[in-house]
Amino acid sequence: MAILETRQLNKRFGGLHVTGNVDFALQPGEMHCLIGPNGAGKSTFFKLILGEHLSDSGQILYDGADITRAKPFERIRRGISVKFQVPGIFRELSTRQNLTIALQHHVSPQVLSEEIDRLLEFLKLADDRDKQAGNLSHGQKQWLEIGMAVALKPQLLLLDEPTAGMTPDETYATGAMLQDLNRAGMTVLAVEHDMAFVRQIAHQVTVLHLGKIFAQGTIDEIVADERVAAIYLGESDA
Ligand SMILES: Nc1ncnc2c1ncn2[C@@H]1O[C@H](COP(=O)(O)OP(=O)(O)OP(=O)(O)O)[C@@H](O)[C@H]1O
Numbered sequence: 001m002a003i004l005e006t007r008q009l010n011k012r013f014g015g016l017h018v019t020g021n022v023d024f025a026l027q028p029g030e031m032h033c034l035i036g037p038n039g040a041g042k043s044t045f046f047k048l049i050l051g052e053h054l055s056d057s058g059q060i061l062y063d064g065a066d067i068t069r070a071k072p073f074e075r076i077r078r079g080i081s082v083k084f085q086v087p088g089i090f091r092e093l094s095t096r097q098n099l100t101i102a103l104q105h106h107v108s109p110q111v112l113s114e115e116i117d118r119l120l121e122f123l124k125l126a127d128d129r130d131k132q133a134g135n136l137s138h139g140q141k142q143w144l145e146i147g148m149a150v151a152l153k154p155q156l157l158l159l160d161e162p163t164a165g166m167t168p169d170e171t172y173a174t175g176a177m178l179q180d181l182n183r184a185g186m187t188v189l190a191v192e193h194d195m196a197f198v199r200q201i202a203h204q205v206t207v208l209h210l211g212k213i214f215a216q217g218t219i220d221e222i223v224a225d226e227r228v229a230a231i232y233l234g235e236s237d238a
Contacts (some may be wrong), residue, residue, distance in 0.1 A: 003028040003156055003187050004049065009058035011211075018044045019055065020211040026156075030138065030186045033198045035222075036208035037231055042191045045208065046158055049189075050082055051075050061162055063155070081154035083145050085161045091134030095125050098133050098144055103152035115151075122180070123147045124173065134218060139170035143177070150181060157181065159190040163197050175200040195223075207231075 002025040011019035018041045020151060026032055047053040049060060051072040060068045064189050067075055089098050099116045107115050120126045123143045128136060133144060156235060162178075163171040175197055178188055182201075192198050198205060198219055205222045207215040209231050214220060222228055 001028075002026055003084060004189070005059075005061040005062055006045075006049075007059040007061070009045075009048060009060065010056045011048060012056055018211045019048060022058070022208075022211075024206065026187060026189055028155075028187055029182070029185065030203050030207065031182050031201045032190070032204045032209060033202040033219075034117070034189065034191045034206050035193065035195075035198065036214070040208040041211040042208055043160065044211075046160055046191060048081070049075075049158065050080065057197055076154075079155035080158065081149045081152065081156070082158040083142075083160065084160060085147040085164055089133045089141060089144050089148065091132065093133055094130050095133055095136065095140075095144055096120065096129040099147055100149065102148040119147050119151065122177070132191065139166045139174075142166065142174070143168075146174070146177065150186070154186065156187045156189065159188065159192075159193055161193060163192065163194050168196070171197050172200065183235050195219075 004026040006022050006024045009019055009022040022045065034045065036042055044053060048055050051070055055068060059066060062075065062078055062080065063080070067078065078080055090101065096116060099119050100112070103112060103115055120129050123146065125140060128140065133141065134212060135142060146162065163174050166174065171194060176200055182188055188201070190201070202219055205217060205219050206223060207228050214231065215225055215228050
């Protein structure tokens with residue numbers, strides 16, 4: 001059974017059909033990337049999954065339950081977590097304090113410190129544990145935010161352009177981190193433009209175009225699909 005499924009999902013903004021009859025299924029343990037030209041409706045689709053927008057029609061199922069109208073916090077409680085593009089970290093606090101906030105109400109005081117150290121190590125932030133988060137590099141801030149998103153060990157992690165603005169080395173390290181999380185059982189759905197990253201992590205790729213699923217397959221199938229190349233070329237003509 002799919003961990004996440006949308007059935008005939010629709011969202012309009014005025015006359016704009018931003019999500020058009022989207023039937024999408026994500027299998028447990030999958031790493032899946034969502035790509036598509038600017039304005040294709042990727043962010044809107046994410047926000048529908050998270051409950052930040054409500055769909056006009058259609059269904060969203062998570063782990064077999066209908067969450068179409070569920071509040072965002074209910075979806076988080078069910079095991080969905082998200083990392084947005086803009087870091088939501090506390091800039092004035094240290095790296096360690098940020099992770100403490102993410103974890104403190106969810107793990108017992110006896111293991112809190114150990115869990116934080118483990119996360120710091122995993123995020124390659126151990127040497128910067130006491131640095132103000134606002135002074136971390138761009139890539140490190142993104143990792144800290146990934147850490148905060150995965151602190152509660154969600155079943156499904158959504159990432160909106162996780163490697164935007166990163167160097168190629170940071171991008172690769174981010175992919176490796178996500179693969180580690182995936183090996184530990186986390187399902188991953190990422191909106192991403194960086195095709196090297198998509199090639200590194202994605203088992204499956206979905207191309208959105210004009211709010212609809214335009215193509216689906218492995219990265220090799222997508223790259224070889226001339227229709228997909230054409231919609232990206234269309235974008236540069238615009
Ligand atoms: N709240 C809103 N009200 C009105 N129109 C919106 C709203 N949110 C998004 N749109 C429009 O819906 C379309 C799809 O936007 P969306 O941000 O989902 O695309 P995207 O694929 O994520 O694009 P990008 O890659 O540029 O982030 C765009 O034309 C956008 O202007």
